[in-house]
Amino acid sequence: MSDQGDRVETMGARLLDALGPIVGDRGGGLHEPVFGGNEREYLAECVDSGFVSSVGNFVTRFEGELARFVGSNNALAVVNGTSALHLALVALGVKPGDEVIVPALSFVATASAVALAGATPHFIDVSYETWGVSPEVLSAHVRDQLVWDGERITNPATGRPVTAVVPMHTLGFPLDGIGLRRVADNYGLILVEDAAEALGSYKEGVHAGLAGHASVFSFNGNKTITTGGGGAVVTQDSELASRLRHLATTAKVAHPYEFDHDDVGFNYRMPNINAALGLAQLEQLPDLIGKQRLLHEKYTGLLDQSDFWQMKHEMPGASSNYWLQAIELNQAYAGERDEILDACLESGVPVRPLWKPLNSLLPYKHSPSAPTPVAESLYSRVICLPSSASLV
Numbered sequence: 301m302s303d304q305g306d307r308v309e310t311m312g313a314r315l316l317d318a319l320g321p322i323v324g325d326r327g328g329g330l331h332e333p334v335f336g337g338n339e340r341e342y343l344a345e346c347v348d349s350g351f352v353s354s355v356g357n358f359v360t361r362f363e364g365e366l367a368r369f370v371g372s373n374n375a376l377a378v379v380n381g382t383s384a385l386h387l388a389l390v391a392l393g394v395k396p397g398d399e400v401i402v403p404a405l406s407f408v409a410t411a412s413a414v415a416l417a418g419a420t421p422h423f424i425d426v427s428y429e430t431w432g433v434s435p436e437v438l439s440a441h442v443r444d445q446l447v448w449d450g451e452r453i454t455n456p457a458t459g460r461p462v463t464a465v466v467p468m469h470t471l472g473f474p475l476d477g478i479g480l481r482r483v484a485d486n487y488g489l490i491l492v493e494d495a496a497e498a499l500g501s502y503k504e505g506v507h508a509g510l511a512g513h514a515s516v517f518s519f520n521g522n523k524t525i526t527t528g529g530g531g532a533v534v535t536q537d538s539e540l541a542s543r544l545r546h547l548a549t550t551a552k553v554a555h556p557y558e559f560d561h562d563d564v565g566f567n568y569r570m571p572n573i574n575a576a577l578g579l580a581q582l583e584q585l586p587d588l589i590g591k592q593r594l595l596h597e598k599y600t601g602l603l604d605q606s607d608f609w610q611m612k613h614e615m616p617g618a619s620s621n622y623w624l625q626a627i628e629l630n631q632a633y634a635g636e637r638d639e640i641l642d643a644c645l646e647s648g649v650p651v652r653p654l655w656k657p658l659n660s661l662l663p664y665k666h667s668p669s670a671p672t673p674v675a676e677s678l679y680s681r682v683i684c685l686p687s688s689a690s691l692v
């Protein structure tokens with residue numbers, strides 16, 4: 301019962317009350333872009349130059365600035381994050397018939413990219429601490445459920461080789477990339493980090509995505525910065541970077557006029573017009589991350605002392621970009637999740653659940669999977685809050 305007479309307060313009403321000071325009646329989307337810099341100028345410059353399509357000055361500048369920001373030797377800008385994952389897996393040698401370890405809790409693209417490469421996603425659980433794959437969960441799974449013959453891993457249930465792992469930095473909370481790389485190296489696994497949500501997130505001062513053989517980012521309209529649609533692959537390995545570039549650019553052999561292609565290539569390079577927008581966004585990235593972190597402090601002030609839910613915070617040693625803010629309902633209120641989502645959406649407050657565990661989706665429900673109780677529990681209890689940088 302609430303203290304306002306005999307009205308029984310619903311959980312949805314409780315959350316709406318708590319969010320009021322930040323969200324008010326602004327409406328809008330879950331995570332909207334902010335265009336507060338040189339966007340118009342660069343877009344006009346791009347149009348005036350006539351080079352709006354693939355490969356141009358802005359692409360080169362965007363790739364250079366992105367590599368510098370994350371601290372990588374190489375960055376390749378591509379059409380979106382899903383194609384970045386697909387390209388990275390293929391360039392690193394993932395083939396039809398392989399199995400690739402993927403967290404059950406992720407946006408669908410992590411699994412789609414594996415399937416598009418002709419391989420089969422092999423799902424494992426995430427940890428309560430990071431909401432992503434931990435080195436401990438990964439190594440225990442390989443040790444206890446798979447067969448390592450000193451050279452390669454086989455899934456005894458299917459007889460297929462397990463050749464790669466794609467951990468994902470959930471909502472921007474950075475994983476222990478170095479620990480994951482150690483496990484991958486122990487077992488000869490390719491490590492591709494899905495850092496699509498983690499631009500500007502650091503673990504022990506190291507940017508998310510630097511530990512993988514290759515890692516990917518997304519610049520979709522709802523991400524921390526946007527290029528309209530876009531993504532990138534980063535890698536410290538310059539030979540791999542050349543191969544990624546070649547495969548992404550139709551595998552064309554350089555020549556003044558001959559159309560000679562020496563492999564099955566993709567047409568995945570980012571157009572210059574998207575890179576123009578992206579360069580302007582990248583210039584504002586430190587400011588945007590500061591705003592997302594401030595928004596987290598504000599939400600924490602309003603939501604942290606509650607009997608009904610807890611705010612999700614970064615772990616010690618981690619610095620999150622807080623791409624999406626989230627609360628975790630206490631177990632006793634898991635059954636209220638949909639009532640809360642409905643109440644907020646009806647009031648114009650954009651909230652979302654986490655993704656349905658991927659091993660329950662139609663295309664993947666027969667894929668190999670470990671038990672995934674943590675992914676299922678988080679899915680049943682987490683609510684993502686309005687997270688636009690413009691809210692602070």
Ligand SMILES: *Cc1c(COP(=O)(O)O)cnc(C)c1O
Nearest residue numbers: 380381382407409410496518520
């Ligand atoms: C956004 C996202 C992607 C890639 O998204 P695109 O929309 O293709 O740019 C991949 N993985 C995760 C976890 C994401 O959140």
